[in-house]
Amino acid sequence: MLAYAAGDAAAFDALYARHRGAVFRYLRRQAGNAAIAEEIFQDVWLRLIDARASYAPRAKFTTWLFTIAHNRLMDHFRANARSALVSYDDNPIDDVAADTPRPDESLARKQDAARLLAAIEALPAAQREAFLLQQEGELSLEQIATVTGVNRETAKSRLRYAMGKLRAELREPERT
Amino acid sequence: MNESRDPRLDEAYRQTARDEPPAELDERIRAAARRAVDAQPQSLAARAAAYRRRSWSARWRVPLSIAATVVIAATLTLMMQEEERRPREEAPAPATSTDQMSAPTAKPEPARRDASPSSSGTSTTSMRQSPSVPLEEQRSSARPSAPTPPQPLEKRREQPVEAERNAAPTAAPSAAAPSGAAASASDGAGSPAPAVKAAPQSSPATVETKPAAPPPAMAPAAPEPASRLSPPLSRERALGDRPARAMRESPLARSPEEWIVEIRRLKAEGRESDATAELAEFRRRYPDYVLPTDLAR
Numbered sequence: 001m002l003a004y005a006a007g008d009a010a011a012f013d014a015l016y017a018r019h020r021g022a023v024f025r026y027l028r029r030q031a032g033n034a035a036i037a038e039e040i041f042q043d044v045w046l047r048l049i050d051a052r053a054s055y056a057p058r059a060k061f062t063t064w065l066f067t068i069a070h071n072r073l074m075d076h077f078r079a080n081a082r083s084a085l086v087s088y089d090d091n092p093i094d095d096v097a098a099d100t101p102r103p104d105e106s107l108a109r110k111q112d113a114a115r116l117l118a119a120i121e122a123l124p125a126a127q128r129e130a131f132l133l134q135q136e137g138e139l140s141l142e143q144i145a146t147v148t149g150v151n152r153e154t155a156k157s158r159l160r161y162a163m164g165k166l167r168a169e170l171r172e173p174e175r176t
Numbered sequence: 177m178n179e180s181r182d183p184r185l186d187e188a189y190r191q192t193a194r195d196e197p198p199a200e201l202d203e204r205i206r207a208a209a210r211r212a213v214d215a216q217p218q219s220l221a222a223r224a225a226a227y228r229r230r231s232w233s234a235r236w237r238v239p240l241s242i243a244a245t246v247v248i249a250a251t252l253t254l255m256m257q258e259e260e261r262r263p264r265e266e267a268p269a270p271a272t273s274t275d276q277m278s279a280p281t282a283k284p285e286p287a288r289r290d291a292s293p294s295s296s297g298t299s300t301t302s303m304r305q306s307p308s309v310p311l312e313e314q315r316s317s318a319r320p321s322a323p324t325p326p327q328p329l330e331k332r333r334e335q336p337v338e339a340e341r342n343a344a345p346t347a348a349p350s351a352a353a354p355s356g357a358a359a360s361a362s363d364g365a366g367s368p369a370p371a372v373k374a375a376p377q378s379s380p381a382t383v384e385t386k387p388a389a390p391p392p393a394m395a396p397a398a399p400e401p402a403s404r405l406s407p408p409l410s411r412e413r414a415l416g417d418r419p420a421r422a423m424r425e426s427p428l429a430r431s432p433e434e435w436i437v438e439i440r441r442l443k444a445e446g447r448e449s450d451a452t453a454e455l456a457e458f459r460r461r462y463p464d465y466v467l468p469t470d471l472a473r
Contacts, residue, residue: 004209012209016202024197038201045205049212113192134180135189141180159180166185 001061005052016045019062022136023069029120029132030073040076044069063143066133070147077125112170119169127162130155432458432465439471 003011023044028037047068055064120128126148133144145155430438435458442451455471 004213007213009210009213012213013206016206016209020202021194021196025195028195038197041197042201042205046208049209052212112188116188117192135186156180163180163182163185166188167182170185170188 001052001055002057005055012049015061019065022138023065026066026132026136027069027073030125030129031076032121036076040069040072044072047072059146060143062137063139063146066137066139066147070129070149115169116166119166123162123165127158127165130158131162131166134159432462436468436471 001011001015004015024037024041027040027044028034031037031040044065048065051068120131123131129148130144133139133147137143137147139147141152141156141159144159145152148155150158435454439451439454439458442448442454458465459467
């Protein structure tokens with residue numbers, strides 16, 4: 001980011017390539033809509049571009065990037081009251097199917113992924129955000145707390161609840 | 177961190193859809209990033225480089241300017257204070273007669289005479305250039321104890337002195353009166369102040385034993401022995417610059433011997449009219465003085 005702030009356009013390409021997927025999935029899962037996620041995603045990166053001159057490496061870049069994404073997402077939530085259920089019309093599981101080599105394994109994985117994604121979708125927004133930041137951003141509890149603007153214990157509690165529910169969802173087919 | 181992670185859950189999440197932004201969105205964002213850099217390609221880098229380049233000059237420009245201003249202002253202030261303080265320091269000196277004795281001569285006087293141009297046509301100016309021998313000896317004996325004033329200041333003072341001499345030469349003889357030069361200017365050169373006439377000038381011998389005796393006009397009403405012993409130059413200095421100038425231009429500031437030497441010098445230079453005028457003035461001032469034979473005619 002410092003190299004890009006100094007005028008190196010190639011540095012931005014490397015930075016974007018490294019973080020684009022994680023930020024997009026975080027927004028995609030949180031916004032619940034691909035079009036909205038794309039709009040927010042673009043805004044996040046444009047904000048980053050505009051803020052390049054004032055960037056100071058006070059924290060991990062990923063933390064700073066996801067903080068921008070979180071704030072932009074909160075703006076969106078405030079402007080558009082999000083419905084409890086998010087439409088997954090463009091089923092992401094279909095996209096995964098093309099990458100999987102073996103049909104028998106892919107079927108089981110598709111089923112697990114579908115259940116997991118459905119469970120993630122069913123999580124409360126704060127717990128889902130904590131889980132997504134951990135998975136996509138590879139953030140620690142402290143960093144999650146920083147991004148979401150809560151203390152560490154709150155972030156830890158949210159994450160623990162989210163993981164418990166997801167584990168329960170993954171175990172349930174085995175019990176049945 | 178580890179206690180907050182579940183490997184099985186992580187693995188399961190990795191198997192979910194790995195959503196990616198559309199390619200056109202990627203291209204749009206990359207283009208925006210390039211535009212931002214291209215719009216100000218050198219602004220950031222050049223700003224940083226310029227800051228590094230200008231840092232020395234920009235860092236020192238303001239402090240150096242302030243320091244130079246302060247130095248110049250302080251120098252001018254000190255010079256002005258010095259100019260104002262010097263006459264004031266000299267003015268209170270005549271209040272005590274002990275000061276006159278302790279500071280017998282004024283060093284600036286010879287320096288001023290040395291620096292003064294000799295092109296003046298007035299007799300008083302030309303007389304300044306040939307002081308009498310006893311007075312010169314007395315001055316030279318007093319020089320080591322007298323402080324040497326700065327030369328530039330003397331030169332600065334020399335110009336108004338010369339201008340004053342040239343402007344009003346006739347007011348000089350009576351300028352030594354205590355009332356000042358302005359009051360005596362109306363009397364004219366040929367009418368000395370009454371105090372001058374009343375002053376005793378008995379004989380040349382008396383003058384020779386007291387070559388630096390004060391002129392009668394400057395003597396106090398009840399003259400003290402100490403003040404009589406003090407040389408006229410110290411009196412000049414004690415009275416300040418302006419009265420000193422008036423005394424210098426007045427014939428009363430000279431001893432009769434000095435005056436005679438001046439008259440002789442004028443005659444030797446062929447300036448008969450000046451010599452005759454000076455001699456007439458001398459006779460009027462010192463009617464009892466026995467003139468030398470070469471001037472008695």
